Amino acid sequence: MDSLQFLLGLALILFSTKALGLLTRKFKMPQVVGALLAGLLLGPAVFNVMGSTDFIEQVAEIGVIVLMFGAGVETDLQDLKKSGGPAFIIAMMGVIVPVVGGFAVASIFYPAAGPDQHLILLQNIFIGVILSATSVSITVETLKELGKLTTKSGNAILGAAIIDDIIGIVALTLITSMADTSIRISTIVFQLVGFFAFSGIAGYLFFRFYKKWTDSYGSDLRRFIIIAFTFCLVMSYCADRFFGVADITGAYIAGLIISCTNVKEYVAKRFDTLSYMMFSPVFFASIGLKVTVPNFSTSMLMFTIALVLVAVLSKVVGCGIGAKLCRYDNHDALCIGCGMISRGEVALIVANKGASVGLMSPELFAPVVLIVMFTSIISPILLKIAYAHHTPSPGDAFQEDAITRSVNHQLELNQGM
Secondary structure: OHHHHHHHHHHHHHHHHHHHHHHHHHOOOOHHHHHHHHHHHHOOOOOOOOOOOHHHHHHHHHHHHHHHHHHHHOOOHHHHHHOHHHHHHHHHHHHHHHHHHHHHHHHHHOOOOOOOHHHHHHHHHHHHHHHOOOOHHHHHHHHHHHOOOOOHHHHHHHHHHHHHHHHHHHHHHHHHHHOOOOOOHHHHHHHHHHHHHHHHHHHHHHHHHHHHHHHOOOOOOHHHHHHHHHHHHHHHHHHHHHHOOOHHHHHHHHHHHHOOOOOHHHHHHHHHHHHHHHHHHHHHHHHHHOOOOOOOOHHHHHHHHHHHHHHHHHHHHHHHHHHHHOOOOHHHHHHHHHHOOOOHHHHHHHHHHHHHOOOOOHHHHHHHHHHHHHHHHHHHHHHHHHHHOOOOOOOOOOOOOHHHHHHHHHHHHHOOO
16 A cells, blocks of 8 residues: 555645646746645644655656756747747846856855865856846746737847847856866767767758658647657657767757647647646655755755845846847846846746755755745736836837747647646
């Protein structure tokens, strides 16, 4: 009978994440906050009803892959190219400043010294990498509610957030590879180049086959879901097994390839159902289950407060500077900076992957979760304040384009979470 204990744990996770997700939604907060709260309440941090198990970890790993594959499917490469220039500069500044700020704060509280200075240094850099993440879904939902989704600043936020995530995935791959001291930097670079070359060839061949296949069939699209998921899992496995690259990188690229086909919306909808039914709730709850209160000392409290402040200010300053470099006015720059604050599930994914390879000690999960929760709550509030004092730019065009349609579709899917 004890062998079926995981069924009760899974039931508790699914019910509590959905219940608290709906509760936080009533307070106009992202449902991911409720899922995190569920994990915190069930885990050792509060009621200690259950802890993290091998089963939960394995399901959570699939959850990460499904999340990143879904993000790739919902990305429009053409729109990404259109917003390329300014969005890339904004995204780069939105990565550089948080990485430097996070590294500086971590270095103050965890100075790299002693026999483990190499690992401590990597951990401090990794803290900065976590702060570089941006959550697209949370900001997009707020922009839609404010009616600012298709403004000049709104489109800049969308493009920069997508590019930000891609840079974050590459940075995650690089830093996790460096955790193994037996691997040289040149080897890491060679692996990255080899992986992207492999992804380009495999992606092109699969795209040609998949597109031709989907074009030749009528309304029965169910078989394409299985093939798409199979391709996702194979790319994830190859990334980790043969190139030492994070499996979520392979999943994201697989999603990007599927996004170029004519069944992307069907695949995205079905994967969203697969995700919110089990995998995503388990993943978010698993993060909360890892948080332990006894390790939360006074020093850790000070570290968390400093990191939260840097998390907010570094995005506002970094993305704001990037926007000014691209000739946005002060109001647009402020709105863009506020729109990039939210970390959401991307930061959790990065933190989870880093912890799995020993880049971050378990006690640092609590600060990361608090950063995600705080930025998820404060970003919509600051966006509303910024746009309340915002004068529309001449370049703002309230017209329905491919980005808007893609985002609207994503929001419809996210309602089911």
